[in-house]
Amino acid sequence: MKALEEKIVREGEILPGGILKVGSFLNQQIDTDFMMEMGEEIYRLFRDEKITKILTIEASGITLAFAAASCFHVPTLFAKKNKSNNVSGEVYRAKVHSYTHGNDFFAVLSREYLSANDRVLLVDDFLATGEAFLGLIEICRQAGAEIVGCVAAVEKAFQEGESRLKSEGLRVEALARVSRMDPETGIAFC
């Protein structure tokens, strides 16, 4: 999505530790109209897939998931992040490692909202290591739901996320694929 690449170049910042900061339009502050355009782009990519629900994880994936869901006219679901592994039969639960924070958490979703009748699109703002998506995949599998694909706004294509998700047999899309980012030479796209 050319407009997203241009926005990343214009407004993104490369911080120490390989962090691409896009807080001015993608998370923290959200460029609402542009987020709706990204939702429409996701609709174009997956419109023939008979999607019944869109699933993301709190918090920064929620607006993109919702923007896409408003085009598909299907419910938006988000898994919550829990520190503790509370034992309860009422939820699906998957362990996720956060490389940003250097710890593990559990992605949790109430069982009543996802079932074997669902065809689910997984959405998040970033795809890097793929950990968050793998957590959502695990939740869908616990539910017996069919996964239609994974889509991120921004992929760090130099990390292993895409190949990890593809090795699960899934379609993987990104609206912008960063091939290289460097504080000195800037950002390049695939």
Added chain:
Amino acid sequence: MKALEEKIVREGEILPGGILKVGSFLNQQIDTDFMMEMGEEIYRLFRDEKITKILTIEASGITLAFAAASCFHVPTLFAKKNKSNNVSGEVYRAKVHSYTHGNDFFAVLSREYLSANDRVLLVDDFLATGEAFLGLIEICRQAGAEIVGCVAAVEKAFQEGESRLKSEGLRVEALARVSRMDPETGIAFC
């Protein structure tokens, strides 16, 4: 908003401890089209207020804030919840008490996204004690931003939130105002 009252009666559950569970359409699982209708209702209420930004707090207020912001065509902002009071000059920060979880957290927002030039509408899914809104009010005051009003999807009108916010001199709106809820006799609205 009559349609919201009907949906609460139809899909809401009253849990022990005075919790109104509306996870099937308002949080966890979001009825996307209905959420957009609620956003349009917020637009009707505040359309003449020259709003420049809509501010909420993660995570369950985000979709309503975004749905409203898509009608106003302004940025959506969300404060993050932090457990620790990290000292940093780069953020606005306000202490919030969670009655649900029985602890305190800090609502945090980067300074770069809110300023004295902004006219801000505060949005959340619930208004009960008003604690989360008071945190957002504190953040706006640190920024010198003008607060246009507070709006919640659902107000527990039998709690003190509305009067606390009004005593701050603010306009307070809710799309549905629950006057009474009881597992035996059901839900009534103001």
